[in-house]
Amino acid sequence: xxxxxxxxxxxxxxxxxxxxxxxxxxxxxxxxxxxxxxxxxxxxxxxxxxxxxxxxxxxxxxxxxxxxxxxxxxxxxxxxxxxxxxxxxxxxxxxxxxxxxxxxxxxxxxxxxxxxxxxxxxxxxxxxxxxxxxxxxxxxxxxxxxxxxxxxxxxxxxxxxxxxxxxxxxxxxxxxxxxxxxxxxxxxxxxxxxxxxxxxxxxxxxxxxxxxxxxxxxxxxxxx
Amino acid sequence: xxxxxxxxxxxxxxxxxxxxxxxxxxxxxxxxxxxxxxxxxxxxxxxxxxxxxxxxxxxxxxxxxxxxxxxxxxxxxxxxxxxxxxxxxxxxxxxxxxxxxxxxxxxxxxxxxxxxxxxxxxxxxxxxxxxxxxxxxxxxxxxxxxxxxxxxxxxxxxxxxxxxxxxxxxxxxxxxxxxxxxxxxxxxxxxxxxxxxxxxxxxxxxxxxxxxxxxxxxxxxxxxxxxxxxxxxxxxxxxxxxxxxxxxxxxxxxxxxxxxxxxxxxxxxxxxxxxxxxxxxxxxxxxxxxxxxxxxxxxxxxxxxxxxxxxxxxxxxxxxxxxxxxxxxxxxxxxxxxxxxxxxxxxxxxxxxxxxxxxxxxxxxxxxxxxxxxxxxxxxxxxxxxxxxxxxxxxxxxxxxxxxxxxxxxxxxxxxxxxxxxxxxxxxxxxxxxxxxxxxxxxxxxxxxxxxxxxxxxxxxxxxxxxxxxxxxxxxxxxxxxxxxxxx
Numbered sequence: 001x002x003x004x005x006x007x008x009x010x011x012x013x014x015x016x017x018x019x020x021x022x023x024x025x026x027x028x029x030x031x032x033x034x035x036x037x038x039x040x041x042x043x044x045x046x047x048x049x050x051x052x053x054x055x056x057x058x059x060x061x062x063x064x065x066x067x068x069x070x071x072x073x074x075x076x077x078x079x080x081x082x083x084x085x086x087x088x089x090x091x092x093x094x095x096x097x098x099x100x101x102x103x104x105x106x107x108x109x110x111x112x113x114x115x116x117x118x119x120x121x122x123x124x125x126x127x128x129x130x131x132x133x134x135x136x137x138x139x140x141x142x143x144x145x146x147x148x149x150x151x152x153x154x155x156x157x158x159x160x161x162x163x164x165x166x167x168x169x170x171x172x173x174x175x176x177x178x179x180x181x182x183x184x185x186x187x188x189x190x191x192x193x194x195x196x197x198x199x200x201x202x203x204x205x206x207x208x209x210x211x212x213x214x215x216x217x218x219x220x221x222x223x224x
Numbered sequence: 225x226x227x228x229x230x231x232x233x234x235x236x237x238x239x240x241x242x243x244x245x246x247x248x249x250x251x252x253x254x255x256x257x258x259x260x261x262x263x264x265x266x267x268x269x270x271x272x273x274x275x276x277x278x279x280x281x282x283x284x285x286x287x288x289x290x291x292x293x294x295x296x297x298x299x300x301x302x303x304x305x306x307x308x309x310x311x312x313x314x315x316x317x318x319x320x321x322x323x324x325x326x327x328x329x330x331x332x333x334x335x336x337x338x339x340x341x342x343x344x345x346x347x348x349x350x351x352x353x354x355x356x357x358x359x360x361x362x363x364x365x366x367x368x369x370x371x372x373x374x375x376x377x378x379x380x381x382x383x384x385x386x387x388x389x390x391x392x393x394x395x396x397x398x399x400x401x402x403x404x405x406x407x408x409x410x411x412x413x414x415x416x417x418x419x420x421x422x423x424x425x426x427x428x429x430x431x432x433x434x435x436x437x438x439x440x441x442x443x444x445x446x447x448x449x450x451x452x453x454x455x456x457x458x459x460x461x462x463x464x465x466x467x468x469x470x471x472x473x474x475x476x477x478x479x480x481x482x483x484x485x486x487x488x489x490x491x492x493x494x495x496x497x498x499x500x501x502x503x504x505x506x507x508x509x510x511x512x513x514x515x516x517x518x519x520x521x522x523x524x525x526x527x528x529x530x531x532x533x534x535x536x537x538x539x540x541x542x543x544x545x546x547x548x549x550x551x552x553x554x555x556x557x558x559x560x561x562x563x564x565x566x567x568x569x570x571x572x573x574x575x576x577x578x579x580x581x582x583x584x585x586x587x588x589x590x591x592x593x594x595x596x597x598x599x600x601x602x603x604x605x606x607x608x609x610x611x612x613x614x615x616x617x618x619x620x621x622x623x624x625x626x627x628x629x630x631x632x633x634x635x636x637x638x639x640x641x642x643x644x645x646x647x648x649x650x651x652x653x654x655x656x657x658x659x660x661x662x663x664x665x666x667x668x669x670x671x672x673x674x675x676x677x678x679x680x681x682x683x684x685x686x687x688x689x690x691x692x693x694x695x696x697x698x699x700x701x702x703x704x705x706x707x708x709x710x711x712x
Binding site: 005006069072144201 | 399536537538539540541543544545546561563564589590640641642643705706708
């Protein structure tokens, strides 16, 4: 087995990784060419794309586990069902978040004010013991059926559960995205933070710096 | 000269009590008299492994490492400092300054597979209460009465056959954790199974058998003799050679854990600090092949090897729907994916050269139960119908037991897996089936069957009643989410 073939064999989740990578490249290219299609798309579609690009990378270890624990012939289907269920849950969150932001703006609170408050909440959430336990729960898997409709149901259950665990960790960050819209720099920065907290063995060392970072950004916005 | 840990049954060869075991009993009494917040007390030492009580401020309780590649080194350190504390108490009681913990090798014929007699005697030789004795339900009454641990539970043969430490003999790669993954082969059998059988019944919090629950297991004095044997088996595994070696991964070697020494002072060791027991920890076992001399390189560190070409991961080739165990024999047929059958070999198999065959693993996944039913189930692959117990032994690949289920179900400690998971390397049984021309790669039959201890007739009362755990098994079914087969 060549090294390339071995790398693919060890990462059966590669179709999802490749899709997300392609998605990021497309968004960056659109931005660079001044194409604002993402900003003019219906809110829930733009939110779904943003959720996929920001939150699916967090779920890649779970998707890899799912692929290894599925028959080879079913792997792609299992991953697609998982991602679909995962995104449906995040779209549900997005619809509520967008509605809440809209209500806040309707009540006369500015985007700046909402952003500052959300950043302070996000900073405090960084240090909450509940959040730290929730990060550990992101590693929880569910019993998987091997074949038939039950297999699809358990994949969907797994995807939904992963999304719910992830929401407990990331909800202030994604609420912030509902406020500021699809700003590429914010998307990239928050994706790097949540992915690092998911993957890095030294994730606990990130809690305090990210707390400070969120407060600093809130301070900068307040001072601007 | 290094202290020598001896077999308790060898020590007891002549007399019902020997100096080492009696000194242990008196030291246990000394430690039990100390307050629970004293790190050298019996309660504190046991709580380092596990406890349902709230720890004193700053105390490191509930630290035991299970279902992890740290299982063996953590317990070696734990045993080492416990032994130093006991030795100090032995000296305090006027005993031998070279006292060392005895081990119980239960994988020997009757009576050595029974609980050593000093742990069954209610009195010490001078007629005072024996702190090594625990009555039912703190231990299973079968063993208090002299019942024998079955070979299927005591044999380390499947574990010793493993070549790899990681995800083989010693447990899966992990961060420091407890019951958060699959078990290493030695940890499952005999370690987990002996815990479950000696404990017998589980009644939280620590109201049933002590050994069955990690949160109270170390309160039973037999715990330490059992773990001493597990530690000895780690050395026996390495001594076999054939490529068997400890991990060389920095994440394993540099991981440190903190305990207390005989003065109660907190002390830390890394895994790299405990690989050579003679030179680093000053003890050997009475059956070590050679007593190590100072300057000898740490045993078991693998010599540098050329990098191996990258191989592929294992592939799931068969899986079942959920299975329930209720105290009787249950069989599950695994239908192998047609595309994967060539990887398992041709039907029949007579005359096949099996040297290049890929390893085959049986997973028993998502094991759950309302509480630990106190039963050990033997797992057999393609055992013929009507085979005798001895014949079935050839098809025995390991056991399923639920040591640690309390920790998995504890909502305060999030776990990655929804239940316990056992992995068995079944390649040797498949090779045997091929040699006997009885191999069919299309279907594999997996049988679960309770492993029942050999009971000792009570004087004038005949054989004791059947295991209550068997009668209660229908009320506390074990649910297995999936039985699966992996190759590669």
